[in-house]
Amino acid sequence: MLAERMKGLNPYIPGEQPKDRNYIKLNANENPYPPAPEVCEAIRNFIKEHPEKLGLYPDPDSYELHCQIAKMLNDCGGVLCRSSVKDGRCMPSQQDKIPFEVTPEMIYVGNGSDEVLSFVFYAFFDSDRPVITPTFSYSFYPVYCGFYDIPIKKIELKPDWSLDTEKMIEEAVKTDSGMIFANPNAPTGIALTREQVRQMLKKAPADKAFVVDEAYVDFGGESCIPLLAEFKNLIVVRTFSKSLCGAGLRSGYLVANPEVIQAITTVKNSLNHFPIDAITQIASAAACKASGYYAEKAMAIARERDSFSEFLKAHGWNVLPSKTNFVFAQKPEVDGQYAYKKIKQDGILVRIFSTPGIENYLRISIGTAEQMAALKKSMESL
Ligand SMILES: *Cc1c(COP(=O)(O)O)cnc(C)c1O
Numbered sequence: 001m002l003a004e005r006m007k008g009l010n011p012y013i014p015g016e017q018p019k020d021r022n023y024i025k026l027n028a029n030e031n032p033y034p035p036a037p038e039v040c041e042a043i044r045n046f047i048k049e050h051p052e053k054l055g056l057y058p059d060p061d062s063y064e065l066h067c068q069i070a071k072m073l074n075d076c077g078g079v080l081c082r083s084s085v086k087d088g089r090c091m092p093s094q095q096d097k098i099p100f101e102v103t104p105e106m107i108y109v110g111n112g113s114d115e116v117l118s119f120v121f122y123a124f125f126d127s128d129r130p131v132i133t134p135t136f137s138y139s140f141y142p143v144y145c146g147f148y149d150i151p152i153k154k155i156e157l158k159p160d161w162s163l164d165t166e167k168m169i170e171e172a173v174k175t176d177s178g179m180i181f182a183n184p185n186a187p188t189g190i191a192l193t194r195e196q197v198r199q200m201l202k203k204a205p206a207d208k209a210f211v212v213d214e215a216y217v218d219f220g221g222e223s224c225i226p227l228l229a230e231f232k233n234l235i236v237v238r239t240f241s242k243s244l245c246g247a248g249l250r251s252g253y254l255v256a257n258p259e260v261i262q263a264i265t266t267v268k269n270s271l272n273h274f275p276i277d278a279i280t281q282i283a284s285a286a287a288c289k290a291s292g293y294y295a296e297k298a299m300a301i302a303r304e305r306d307s308f309s310e311f312l313k314a315h316g317w318n319v320l321p322s323k324t325n326f327v328f329a330q331k332p333e334v335d336g337q338y339a340y341k342k343i344k345q346d347g348i349l350v351r352i353f354s355t356p357g358i359e360n361y362l363r364i365s366i367g368t369a370e371q372m373a374a375l376k377k378s379m380e381s382l
Pocket of ligand 1: 241
């Protein structure tokens with residue numbers, strides 16, 4: 001009964017979501033804080049005041065949400081944890097200020113950035129040449145390559161776990177290909193500067209998609225949105241799931257030049273006309289308006305991350321320098337599975353990978369101060 005193409009599928013394995021016990025969940029890089037009160041208020045009001053709208057199709061183009069995302073990006077410069085907050089509103093730091101106005105026509109919102117990424121693969125990567133990506137990056141990229149029958153070329157990381165930008169460019173030029181990577185990268189947490197990405201873009205094939213996944217940039221990286229003025233092939237992918245406390249909402253977006261947005265909209269309209277439901281549109285727009293709240297949470301998480309990294313180092317762990325809401329760490333001579341199980345026994349879930357080369361590393365999402373105190377207690381004896 002199964003179609004032939006099913007044989008090629010190799011699905012993504014998410015972090016476990018157990019139902020048997022109330023674990024402290026530090027395994028999926030979710031935000032430990034609830035959404036801003038304004039978000040819950042907007043959902044309640046919507047249902048109370050417009051119940052009839054649940055019976056009608058939502059705006060297929062999420063136009064109001066596009067406007068609010070553009071406004072948030074212009075306000076905070078695309079990096080929440082460095083913006084300054086006054087009366088609940090964000091102002092960009094000098095480093096992050098976007099030198100042009102991001103317009104709603106530069107935004108596309110989908111059902112989580114996973115869906116947005118899938119449309120990007122469909123629209124811009126062909127099966128006649130590989131997509132260039134690092135050996136260790138978001139593990140959904142190879143899954144989409146399998147799904148759409150696109151070859152993939154993985155480039156080894158450097159010994160310090162940073163991206164080998166020269167090798168990536170060399171390969172892209174050689175095969176006249178596009179590329180995708182997360183910046184900051186996952187699961188390493190290491191970030192390239194905007195200038196480093198700019199140098200890559202200057203050498204990369206100008207007519208092939210160059211995709212930067214900024215799922216974690218709000219916690220301390222540098223956004224590549226300012227580079228959109230210079231490079232028409234750049235596509236920046238972002239999500240509400242991490243810094244905007246909205247993993248359950250399923251809302252993700254891309255920022256790119258309008259031609260890119262039009263292509264992705266064509267893909268959407270060929271598959272599912274209404275990927276963002278009415279409640280998610282309302283809730284996501286309310287989140288954008290409350291960016292000051294999320295900026296403060298991102299700052300708290302960044303502080304907690306830095307102090308947790310210091311704690312781990314003091315206890316003999318190797319910790320990669322993270323600009324995200326997680327750390328990637330390993331203790332010499334401690335088996336990864338052993339560490340993972342010991343921590344789980346203490347009621348805390350962290351992420352472990354079976355991929356050769358990183359099987360002894362733990363990827364630990366940063367939680368609240370209380371959650372991290374419990375984790376420190378558990379890890380002290382490792
Ligand atoms: C979490 C994550 C995503 C997926 O985000 P959703 O919007 O929840 O689908 C995409 N890319 C990277 C690198 C991530 O870590």
